[in-house]
Amino acid sequence: MKFIIAIAIFGTMAANAQTVPAEKDSVQTLEEVEVVGTAKKKIETDLKMGVTVDEYLSSSTDISFIKRGSFAWEPLLHNMSSERASVTIDGMHIFGACTDKMDPVTSYVESNNLSGIAIKSGQTGSLHGATIAGNIDLNRKNTPFGLEKKWGASYQSGFEFNNNQWFNLGNISYSGKRLAADASVSYRKAGNYSDGNNDEVKHSQFSKFNTSLGMAYKTGERSSVRADAIFDVAKNVGFPALPMDLWLSRAIITSVSYRQLFEGKLAKNWETKLYFNAIEHYMDDTTRPENLVHMDMPGWSTTYGLLSKTSLQQGRFTSEIQLNAYENLSIAEMHMYPQDRSKKTMFAYSWPEVTTRFAGVSANGSWEISEKSRLNFGGAVALHYNRSKYAEFNRIFHPEAAAEKTRFLPNLHLGYLLETGDFQFSIGSGYGHRAPSVSEGYGYYIYNSFDRYDYIGNPNLKNEISYEINAGAGFKNNKASIEAKVNYFYIKNYIVGKILNAGSPMNYQSVGVKGYTSLPHATLFNLSLNASYQVLSNLHWEAALTYARGRDANDGNLPFIRPLSYQTTLHFKVDQFGLQTSFNGDATQRDYSPFYGEDQTPAYAIWNVSADYTFAMGDCVTVVQVGAENLFDQYYSTYADWGNIPRMGRNIFTSLKFNF
Amino acid sequence: MALCCTAVSCTIDKADYEAEAGNSETDRYEFEEATTLHTQGYNISIEVPNGEFRKGYNEIRVKIEDSKGKNANASTVTSLPIMSRYADGSNLSCPHQYHLTHNDDGYFEGYAVFTEESEKGDWQIYIGFTVNGVSYQTNGSITVNEQTNKNLNMTSFTGNDGEAYTIALIAPRKPEVAENDIVAGIYKRNHPTGEPETFPDSSHFSYSRVNGYTLQLDPRMPEPSMGNHSSPNNRDLTQQSDSLYHGVVNYTMTGNWTLNFILLDQSGKIVKGTKVPSDFTPGVEGVKSELFIDILF
Known part of the structure; x- marks a missing residue:
């Protein structure tokens, strides 16, 4: 009820901040950097404007998803699982509280509290902390000071027919001379979806409430403080691919920052942020009477952090230097209830109170060698410390394991960019370490319903070390563009689960026990091709193709590597009327990995269409959209659908948006 | 701020693992007197962990004092538990250390592994000892409780x-x-x-x-x-x-x-x-x- 009232209030406000360019007088320079960087990016895809964060991310060719249902997809960056990528919110580190990865960081934000998502590949993403695959930084909305239009608001509502999803997103912003504020509230509620055969996929419902508030106050001519908070609640979320659902997860994500601009100095600005976030996550299996044993699996993740960064400029040289420090405490419990409830419960920690401390300094630099060429470089050094409070759990499988472990994590990258005429070329390389995740290092009988093994962490794992090369070539003129990007990762001590010949499963669904071990190495190759062409002034065509190949040290295939995939989109726009159609699919999964529990996923292709109409009602710009995803009701599941759960069949969606 | 407070306090309490892993029953392990026997001016104090004989393994300490409460300097201390079954009157014993070991604290130490609880029969403990060349023999009834651990x-x-x-x-x-x-x-x-x-x-x-x-x-x-x-x-x-x-x-x-x-x-x-x-x-x-x-x- 709360949210409906809030939306009603927002609905009555009028103004629009997003499309108004910031003026550059001295009073207003303060938040200018952000405005230029993000104002044009909207969280919507070509096809659909009422997207979730997941749907938006999936429009990037660098990202694929492991899907365990219709909610909280786990993003894979360059075909690498979430341990290998860092996901941050404005540089803040957050860690999910679910041992089964039901809650990636992206599940705790909503499209209407973000202004954009910055994806950095490989070691170029090490600014926010050690990584292998790169960094996904979710950028909060951030209204600048002193806009012409003081108040802005938008409201969006929509309905999706396949799963009866109804969503409401409301935003409001204020831009005063000294005070600026952003607030958002959203609610989504969906029932079970139906697959292409019109069969209901049970336990695929979800509901999510999200609200955020950001306030900035100008403390001086060139300084400001800002406080931000996001509060997110997901309730009654089904995970059809897992043996358990989610009863409740809650996150509070807060930060305060101080920002100072300098003029005519080497340092252009300096920003320091303190942050705190806490996540609680409660799985629920009472909805699954078929389960042999009732289990409670609550998890908690709490992070405190500090981020301090400065931008430097000297002639042709620009640089960013950032200090990152955080402490995370991850706790996950497993309570099993015997059939005879009068007996004592069985208990173990899935994460035995694991503390992670991280402190590092990173720098990115850019040197403009000439008008046409640029050298990008950067690096980071960090200390990473883990402590397992109940290390005796870990010692059952690793009797010699120490409760504490400190690691040194260096990261380096170097790239060269050349632009001549309409052509652009780039080449780069990187070297970096990452520490094992909490689950990889200290996890205890974490059931993986994909390969049906219980996973045991290994505190003695070595750092994973990545050697990376990448290259790109592109052509772009007024009418057409084409770009090819490749990267190749050689990853030493690649962490995977290997069958242990010791112990026996704890979860009744599992077939055995796997321990995290390091392969001598693994390699990963990613290729993406993007092209666009302006066929007519009002007809635009885009296409993308990706190919990836992952191999382990024995030349076996790595799991969750996306097969050849393609997508193509046509946009047609006449005056206020727009029509889009897109076609996308994956080829047959040729290089699947039975060794890691995969079976071959057949090819699929789906077709989507949408139409929208934009009109003005006084101050209010209104867009209505109607469309259909999977128009031909194709029954399919992708290579990364956990347990081969089928994807959604035909989904007709409607959306209405008001911008004031 | 209110939001912040509600979120920081957890919906479900975390398990108190340390409390769960050990209840007070199993945590405590202190020798206390379980029974005393008296014979010809000597007091025989029998101590077991937490002052209770329980089914299963029991460490036993015996202290023998004279009437003035002084260590009697006894030697060759023996201990023999015998149960007389209510069902058939038969006598049985259980694994035990017959000749107790003298330790530096003036105690005589041994053990008994009670195989039955007192509800099945009457347990008697027979203690023998020697002071100044004179042998003494006494016995008393003891209660063997259920093993709660x-x-x-x-x-x-x-x-x-x-x-x-x-x-x-x-x-x-x-x-x-x-x-x-x-x-x-x-x-x-x-x-x-x-x-x-x-x-x-x-x-x-x-x-x-x-x-x-x-x-x-x-x-x-x-x-x-x-x-x-x-x-x-x-x-x-x-x-x-x-x-x-x-x-x-x-x-x-x-x-x-x-x-x-x-x-x-x-x-x-x-x-x-x-x-x-x-x-x-x-x-x-x-x-x-x-x-x-x-x-x-």
């Missing part, structure tokens, strides 16, 4: 060799989800020689520690939902210098566990016990060895 359970059985054995768990008193050192005493009833003399004739109620055997261990969770779950890196129990049997048991979670045993004699012959299936069988109650002890923590 299931981690100190015991089992008595007749081996394939026809001998009467008792296996009693001594440690860990408070197991953890961890690698636990497990200690057990293995005892065998001695065959009496000749007719009994005056009651009680200790040679007719004599037990000895079994030497050089091996107690093979296979711990499993018997609960059907646990599907015969086991743990890695366990070590069979072998006899160490304290003549007790030491091994390693790993408990992967709290709850009910069955310690499945196979007792082997010096030549490796099976005295008792059967191999249990190692298959993971969800929904089926775990099959137990012929020789087992159930524990719970």
